[in-house]
Amino acid sequence: MTRKKKVEVEKPELSNEDQIFAFIQCGLCVEELLAAEGPEVSPRDYARLEAGWTPRGLQIRCVRHECNVLNIDFEGCQHPADVTRKVEIAKEKLQ
């Protein structure tokens, strides 16, 4: 049996800052990117993910492949969440 090595990650306070330490990608999209020829495209630019609430929790799906990427069951628990954003940055992106 192979055990995955647990990654120790600093856990900052919940906020609207970018705290992503590992991105979630569609495996099929990553395979396509790795096999693609031509100009290099980042996984971020190639991704077509959608996320939404489900009766059990949260699901991320790939729009391009119409498939599940991640489906989390909160098992009835409620978790803290930050749904705020920095207004100044959001307005800059619109211009």
Ligand SMILES: [Zn+2]
């Ligand atoms: Zn995909």
